[in-house]
Amino acid sequence: MKVKHFRGNNISKVMLEVKKELGREAVILETRQLPGQGGSLVEIVAAIDYPDDHFVPGLGINRYSNPLAASTISCQTPAGQQTGFFASAGYRELRQEVVLMKKMLNRLLETTGFPGEWAAGGVLAELYQQLLLKGIHEEVCRSLLDRVVNQLSAEKSASRETAIGCLARQIIDDVPLLKVDQIGRLVTLVGPTGVGKTTTVAKLAAFFSQEKNEDIGLISVDTFRLGATAQIREYARRLQVPVRVVKSHAAMEQALEEFSSRDRIIIDTMGRSHHDEKGLQALQQILPANHEVTSFLVVPAGIQEDDLLDVLVQFRRFAYGALLFSKLDETTCHGILLRGCQLARLPLSFFATGQLVPEDMEEASGERVASLLLDLS
Ligand SMILES: Nc1nc2c(ncn2[C@@H]2O[C@H](COP(=O)(O)OP(=O)(O)OP(=O)(O)O)[C@@H](O)[C@H]2O)c(=O)[nH]1
Ligand SMILES: [Mg+2]
Incomplete structure (x- = not known):
């Protein structure tokens, strides 16, 4: 050098x-x-x-x-x-x-005043670097490792396995989760364009119908993008679930009425840029009002923190109650999974991990986040 x-x-x-x-x-x-x-x-x-x-x-x-x-x-x-x-x-x-x-x-x-053990390049310093490289915010890394230091005696923290195990537990503790039984009968997916909403709607429909044995109805308000209706109709055909495409609030209410005997209704929305104020307002007017809805904000795992903050603010109008991270397979920096729920102060729901329907989706878990951040397999 x-x-x-x-x-x-x-x-x-x-x-x-x-x-x-x-x-x-x-x-x-x-x-x-x-x-x-x-x-x-x-x-x-x-x-x-x-x-x-x-x-x-x-x-x-x-x-x-x-x-x-x-x-x-x-x-x-x-x-x-x-x-x-x-x-x-x-x-x-x-x-x-x-x-x-x-x-x-x-x-x-x-130069940042860590305990001597960290600066000396011990296992904690190594883990700190690993977390930073995974895209975890510096303060979050420090807080996690401070807790590890508090929990382990100096002797124990020298062992890599013990330190990793302890750090994994801290991460797991920090990941809030929305359990499946907390999800309402009406589920809406909102989020920016191309993040995987329609694909995830199909995965969710398969999950609830095949694993939970529920009768599902799909509603799509995605009439904006060319070919979008064909996409959701094809998924519905393959999964053998009924679908309605709606363009207005009145049509939405009618579709909800038609599906009133269904166990669960999953609503796909048109992707809107978080900078498209008019588009966001138009979507908001079509979505169900006066119903209890669980709204998932879908964001790709590769999103930058600043962009995520923008998205969180702009989509707040949809009263999303949980984050759904998609495209976990497209990044190796999964720090945003942890940071995202801290910024949003909301739980994680599902992870979408690839393009395949229905297999590339899983319920979110703290263990999975820890494993991604610490490269455990
Ligand atoms: N690698 C990867 N690709 C995904 C995942 N989920 C969806 N995709 C792909 O992302 C692209 C966009 O997916 P869509 O489901 O159409 O995204 P969308 O959010 O509905 O898009 P708009 O309705 O246009 O806003 C497609 O090529 C999907 O196959 C995922 O978890 N991982
Ligand atoms: Mg779509």
């Missing part, structure tokens, strides 16, 4: 110098104001983590700018010699970046 100190009176100019000399890949390790000279002297400590022979000043790592270009498929020869992608410069660069990130995280740990 090449580390360099840059100084100047103006932070923008110093940054330009950093970029000029170390390239765009430079990582800023530290920025500080130096005393003297009227207090305006700034120092930036920047680093770049490539061997000198790969480094072209001003261009960063441009010699190997496409990590995959040098290879086709990864493989290892019988003698254990690495070939393909694993032997390529791109792979070495990726590894170096990971090493650099670990170093920076350790540095962060040292």
Whole structure:
């Protein structure tokens, strides 16, 4: 790793110098104001983590700018010699970046005042890093590990298994759940576009009819997207459950009346961007009023925290009572599962884990969240 100190009176100019000399890949390790000279002297400590022979000043790592270009498929020869992608410069660069990130995280740990054991790179520090990399908010990581420290004696916490077991219990305790018997007779799925609402409606219909032996009725207010009606009708045909497509509040009330003898009615809604105020209002006007509805807010597990916050606010009008995370299979950062219920102050209901109907859905559980976050299998 090449580390360099840059100084100047103006932070923008110093940054330009950093970029000029170390390239765009430079990582800023530290920025500080130096005393003297009227207090305006700034120092930036920047680093770049490539061997000198790969480094072209001003261009960063441009010699190997496409990590995959040098290879086709990864493989290892019988003698254990690495070939393909694993032997390529791109792979070495990726590894170096990971090493650099670990170093920076350790540095962060040292400066954020953790107990000595954490900073010393023990098992708790490792778990802390793992949780951070899974996308868990820093404060949540700290709070979880503080509880682990409190529960374990210093001697016990040295054992990786004990610490992981204890951490898993803290995660499980922190995951609120909506049990199946708490779900009302009327179920509505709302959420942004393309998050998997219709697919999950079909999975839920299969779950309640096949596993709970219930008579199901489906209602779709998804008349907006081309082909949407065909999609729900096809699922209904395959699952052999009746479906009504409605365009108005009156039609919704009529469909509810028609399904009055059904054990459960599941309502699919048209996807609306959380920025589409008019669309959200239109949907709200069609949905049942004066009925007891359990509304699930469907969000993909890969959603960023800021976007989730927006969605939570904009969909609040639908009085959702639980979160339903979809597309768990499309991300490896599952921190949002834990963070989501904390931000929403609501329980988790189901997880959708793939495109297959009905099999790719499961009831949410704290154990599953812990297992995803701690890579337990
Ligand atoms: N990988 C993965 N794909 C999913 C999952 N759930 C749904 N999908 C896919 O996501 C795409 C959109 O699914 P839909 O069910 O149509 O989503 P929607 O929310 O109803 O979409 P709109 O009605 O247009 O808002 C489809 O290709 C689904 O097969 C899941 O859990 N994992
Ligand atoms: Mg849909």
